Amino acid sequence: MRTIDRTHDAAATSWLGSANAPGTDFPVQNLPFAVFRRAGSRETPRGGVAIGNEVLDLAALSGTQCLDGLALQAAQSCAAPVLNDFFALGPVAWRTLRGALFDLLHKGTAATTPSHVEAVRGCLVPQPDVEYVLPVRIGDYTDFYTSIHHARTISRLLDPKGEVPRNFQWVPTAYHGRVSSIGIAGQQFRRPHGQALRDGSSTPEYGPSRRLDYELELGIYVGAGNALGERIALSRAEDHVFGISLLNDWSARDIQAWEMAPLGPFHAKNFATTVSPWIVTMDALAPYRKPWTRPAADPQPLPYLESESHRAGGAIDIRLEVSIETHRMREARLPPEPMSRTSFRHHYWSVAQMVTHHAAGGCNLQAGDLLGSGTISGPEPAEAGALMELALSGKKPVQLSNGERRSFLEDGDAIIFQGWCEREGFSRIGFGFNHGLVLPALSQSEE
């Protein structure tokens, strides 16, 4: 786990005013990474760091005299259109660059001479002027299923006597997901077609999904990998993690119900997955760690998934909010409406346990692999991370304040995730937004 150092000092301010604005997602204590270019341009995308309302262009910065040594080498690796090489440099390089950027952006350290400030100012691009692309070439995408509150609700919705699968408390359950359909925030995707059993029918139909849903997840980026056939000890698991973004695992529940046994979801998930552009580093998250606990009545983890230091700080208090913006709300210029709030601290398995379990059979993780945390639902019904849970599979539709109701997503609905961390004595840091929009299904004539 990362340590708390000068970069987390709540008293630190930046010479850039927007970084000190109350409620900003991107104070100098955050410094998340993305890949961007000027919107609508043909520029080669490159790495950038968020500060206030600006993006610090790391390709431009590595052409200045502001950095040297390992920090310069790390910034140079961010000048590429994907951050895989930067991720592969490992945690010392990540931390060194973070520290150097903090020193350059922080008001009143030795590094912030007037000429440095001028040079850094020349590398800033206003956030409203940029567009984001996927931050890495994702080699493999793995989606977990590790919130026991989500698992309990879903199991009961599928079968009134349904229980959490018996392996759930032993195995950080995961399945491999589809890489090609992962898109960056702003993704618009067609409602998928698929096979489903309609009520009362014993044979399936092929047609547009009628039970489209979102899943509130975090996207966990593997930084440095492991060799095929080797494992990753729990104590070192987070050295392999670069950082965390927001992830929407869009799901077609009717297709999923029919196809899922015995090999898991396929069409129900592989039409679209949306990630937010900004990756908040594990270093930035250091102050928001929480003890990882498990109810005493539950089976405790097998030894490879258990350690004292993990119990002390294995969880992370990442607050999350899901909002909806329907077509009618957009037309009426109403703001998106929050539907649920929760925190990642309730998760049954931690980031470190997911990483260690993933490699426990010798599977090689690689820089730029993406892990979905699994749907994040808290203990209360209002903390559910999917619409199917909030609306009890259509039995209790969600009532919106403009009079609309939702059991599942409709065409034109946008779903917006936000995430942030806050703790007494520390700054608030945020993840930005993750939004995606449902388009109507492809019609027969468009084929």
Place this chain on the structure above:
Amino acid sequence: MRTIDRTHDAAATSWLGSANAPGTDFPVQNLPFAVFRRAGSRETPRGGVAIGNEVLDLAALSGTQCLDGLALQAAQSCAAPVLNDFFALGPVAWRTLRGALFDLLHKGTAATTPSHVEAVRGCLVPQPDVEYVLPVRIGDYTDFYTSIHHARTISRLLDPKGEVPRNFQWVPTAYHGRVSSIGIAGQQFRRPHGQALRDGSSTPEYGPSRRLDYELELGIYVGAGNALGERIALSRAEDHVFGISLLNDWSARDIQAWEMAPLGPFHAKNFATTVSPWIVTMDALAPYRKPWTRPAADPQPLPYLESESHRAGGAIDIRLEVSIETHRMREARLPPEPMSRTSFRHHYWSVAQMVTHHAAGGCNLQAGDLLGSGTISGPEPAEAGALMELALSGKKPVQLSNGERRSFLEDGDAIIFQGWCEREGFSRIGFGFNHGLVLPALSQSEE
């Protein structure tokens, strides 16, 4: 489906003697593609085509005067260390290059002037002198479950009253697999660790798999992709397929049994998958097509998975053989021993149906994606494509002629797949070998 043309003429011979040897996998009618370099060298890998005992180096060939037009452009795209760009050119380019290579290698066509023969000879590298690498940068790997004979046997082995899943006859079932652990023939991998429930225990243990198995599959390479949100009509599905190799989907049955419900196999599969180097093109397979049939008592496919021309020739008669070479056999210099034989013609779902179903929800396939056919088992018990089936889950171990018996794989076992096509009036063409070796599990001290 591809048409039969001059490149399939059984009377055609090559000026290269080894291409005309009886029983060769690589006559002039085959011309499969791989990526290779001289063994032990630091050469940049590049595309090659098998002819007799040689590899025709396509990077070298594109530097000669032997090709022009689209054939030259296609050959140039094969000069790269991966064939993704070549695959993305599409079926006309593939067929044009195939035709041009046939004309150059065939004895007695206008293209085979003495100077051309001399130039082509200069581009040949003996197969024993080369090593192979993965032929493409695999974007996504999808593994199917589409042999009803395999599904029936496995269902009964797991539960005496077990039946084929009820969606099996409607859905070409598939799950996403792991890309990073896919290796080329010759792959040696450690026996994986994982969680399993041992007999009589109600809590799982973590340790080396005791039920390691192989699965006989074909590896189907996507040639040209589809855009996200679009579909692929069954009639055009094979235009998106470049060709087929052999694939071993190594499986840990004890880990699989414990982890699989509800999201499918993960650790049980993601430690290693082995593909053979040579990709036999769909063009080369044209003569070996068979009608695609389904028992009249079974549900017939939904309209998007059904057509008259598909019924006429949707199946392919690819003969397959699995052999084992144990450590003791290797020590005693005994040859590998065949354990089973079958054909892909028995498969319940076809290549075209797999491709169409994969894209039916709008999932975008990309050049270089890999599809595993699913375990290929024929109707007879001796045609089983996995050791678990052959040995009835350990109830009837396979007896080898040197006195050894196998219920599951032991350390030091090598598994070898071979594949070939033959039909009266046409040449025999082969797939070469796919072999892989089980190494002992990592010990605690090696961590």
